[in-house]
Structures are given as structure tokens and as C-alpha cells.
Amino acid sequence: MANTPQSKKRARQxxxxxxxxxxxxxxxxxxxxxVEEAIASGDKDAAVAALRAAQPELMRGVTKGVFHKNTASRKVSRLASRVKTLG
Structure with missing residues (x-):
């Protein structure tokens, strides 16, 4: 357990x-x-809309330090390619 005041504060933070x-x-x-559900249902319009909504959220996660930049880019890229293949 944290002992010093600084380590206690860091634990709280x-x-x-x-x-x-x-x-x-x-x-x-x-x-x-x-996005996954829209792809599974085969609804391209819904999938495109969901992907457009998801992209800025993912990138915001990068700027906030939740995800690595390459991880978010990889996820967006793979989802985009799957949406593109929908008929």
C-alpha cells in the first residue's frame, strides 16, 4: 500500500x-x-453511417491516451474494408 503522501495522491489519481x-x-x-451489427445485418447504409460515427470516437480515444494510434487506425481500416465489401 502507498505510504508517502505523494504515492497516496498518485494512487487516488x-x-x-x-x-x-x-x-x-x-x-x-x-x-x-x-458497426459490427450493421455489417452483420448486411445494411450498407447503416454500416457506413455507424462507421462515420465510430471513426472520430476511436481517434478521440487516441488523443486521450486510451488507444495507440496504430491500433485505432487498424480497427478503422479493417472495418472500412468490411463495409466496402457489403453489397
Whole structure:
């Protein structure tokens, strides 16, 4: 357990940051799930709309430090290619 005042404060800050990041990750996953569901249903218009909504959320996660830049880019790229193949 933290002993010094500084380490106690860092522990408190880490808890707060963990909760914020957890909420951000959950929000991004929800957007990604909407894209996945639209792809699974075969509705191209809905999939395109969901992807357009998900892209800025993913990139916001990058700027906030929740995801690595390449991870977000990879996810967007793979989703975009799957949406593109829909008829």
C-alpha cells in the first residue's frame, strides 16, 4: 500500500483516471459494436453511417491516451474494408 503522501495522491489519481478511461473504452466499444451489427445485418447504409460515427470516437480515444494510434487506425481500416465489401 502507498505510504508517502505523494504515492497516496498518485494512487487516488490513478483510480480516477482508470474510471475515466474505462468509460471511454466502453463508449468506443459501443460504437464499434454498432458497426459490427450493421455489417452483420448486411445494411450498407447503416454500416457506413455507424462507421462515420465510430471513426472520430476511436481517434478521440487516441488523443486521450486510451488507444495507440496504430491500433485505432487498424480497427478503422479493417472495418472500412468490411463495409466496402457489403453489397
Amino acid at each position: 490513478n483510480e480516477k483516471r482508470f474510471e475515466v478511461n474505462k468509460a471511454r473504452r466502453s463508449r468506443i466499444r459501443t460504437y464499434l459494436r454498432k
